[in-house]
Amino acid sequence: xxxxxxxxxxxxxxxxxxxxxxxxxxxxxxxxxxxxxxxxxxxxxxxxxxxxxxxxxxxxxxxxxxxxxxxxxxxxxxxxxxxxxxxxxxxxxxxxxxxxxxxxxxxxxxxxxxxxxxxxxxxxxxxxxxxxxxxxxxxxxxxxxxx
Amino acid sequence: xxxxxxxxxxxxxxxxxxxxxxxxxxxxxxxxxxxxxxxxxxxxxxxxxxxxxxxxxxxxxxxxxxxxxxxxxxxxxxxxxxxxxxxxxxxxxxxxxxxxxxxxxxxxxxxxxxxxxxxxxxxxxxxxxxxxxxxxxxxxxxxxxxx
DNA sequence: CTGCATGCTCTAGTCGCTAGAGGATCAAGC
DNA sequence: GCTTGATCCTCTAGCGACTAGAGCATGCAG
Numbered sequence: 144x145x146x147x148x149x150x151x152x153x154x155x156x157x158x159x160x161x162x163x164x165x166x167x168x169x170x171x172x173x174x175x176x177x178x179x180x181x182x183x184x185x186x187x188x189x190x191x192x193x194x195x196x197x198x199x200x201x202x203x204x205x206x207x208x209x210x211x212x213x214x215x216x217x218x219x220x221x222x223x224x225x226x227x228x229x230x231x232x233x234x235x236x237x238x239x240x241x242x243x244x245x246x247x248x249x250x251x252x253x254x255x256x257x258x259x260x261x262x263x264x265x266x267x268x269x270x271x272x273x274x275x276x277x278x279x280x281x282x283x284x285x286x287x288x289x290x
Numbered sequence: 291x292x293x294x295x296x297x298x299x300x301x302x303x304x305x306x307x308x309x310x311x312x313x314x315x316x317x318x319x320x321x322x323x324x325x326x327x328x329x330x331x332x333x334x335x336x337x338x339x340x341x342x343x344x345x346x347x348x349x350x351x352x353x354x355x356x357x358x359x360x361x362x363x364x365x366x367x368x369x370x371x372x373x374x375x376x377x378x379x380x381x382x383x384x385x386x387x388x389x390x391x392x393x394x395x396x397x398x399x400x401x402x403x404x405x406x407x408x409x410x411x412x413x414x415x416x417x418x419x420x421x422x423x424x425x426x427x428x429x430x431x432x433x434x435x436x437x
Numbered sequence: 438c439t440g441c442a443t444g445c446t447c448t449a450g451t452c453g454c455t456a457g458a459g460g461a462t463c464a465a466g467c
Numbered sequence: 468g469c470t471t472g473a474t475c476c477t478c479t480a481g482c483g484a485c486t487a488g489a490g491c492a493t494g495c496a497g
Contacts, residue, residue, distance in 0.1 A: 148475080149474090150473090159454090159455085161455065161456080162453085162454065162455085164476095164477095165455090169453090180461085180463085180476090181461090181475085182462085182474090182475055182476075183475085183476095194420065195419050195420050198420075201394075202394055202398060203394060205452080206452075206453070212416060212419065215416060226416055230398060230401055230402040231402055233398055234399060234402060237394055237395045237398060240391055241388060241391045241392065241395065244384050244387055244388045244391070245388065247348075247350060247384055248381060248385065248388065250349065251349060251377060251381045251384060252381060255378055255381060269359060272345050272346050273363070296443090296445095297443060297444080306485090306486085308485075308486065308487080309484085309485065311445095312484075312485060327444080327445090327494085328492090329443090329444055329493085330444085330445090347484085352484090353483075353484070
């Protein structure tokens, strides 16, 4: 019965030690056994579970979505329509984010195109930031966090 | 001398009241005058400054970059090379983020393409998340926050 | 004069970790 | 046996950029 210390698990899964403890704390990982000295002892299933979590995080799934996906995976009886729905939601979110970022990139490029060497008073960048009406298009939404 | 309450300023600038207070707290907005009843009284320059901040935030500039840009704008003597550099950095960050998201989108689409109506045990989505080796390409980095 | 909107300050919560304090224990080398 | 450094433990606080709420003081309209 190969049991892993948290350090070995971290190396095996390429997830940092504090992150593993954090995932346990928020209930994504079940509390592992403990050795007599109170150290965590993980089984090989923990490696798989962490791989799942890590991969889903890389794909931008928020923790709560991952919790749902893990619940689904833990219970093979359940219908997987939920998992498909989560994946579709995630695609939509990614598409929206890409569209936003492309609008922003074009505005930034236009803004930075006219390089100025002079004083800040007639700096294109600052001018462009001061006056939204110079933008070609509206910004759909503020671009922020998530994903 | 048209002085604005924080509520009017919020409406004029389309920045929420608590956000305005927050910007004052972190020093992006100078502390405004106060009426006898301790309420804030803003001049029209606050509207312009907030528009600048809001626009820069929409473009994904982090607060510290905005602080630098505002310092530049406040001091017209200074060279604007810094502003150009910030804009260029921002473009690079946006480009990188777009590239990441496009890789993710293609993986998500591939993952969700095979829709299953069965039990979660043979759900493509969960299977794909369980096994990173099914991915066509490596994920460059975890996709996270900023911008 | 009543009631609601707006204002104030202060604190805590969000998300997903990350960093650090302060201490216990382990493994290896001498 | 002893020292040294790595690893482990728990707990708390911090990041960025707000957002939400408590608890209270005002302002304004009907």
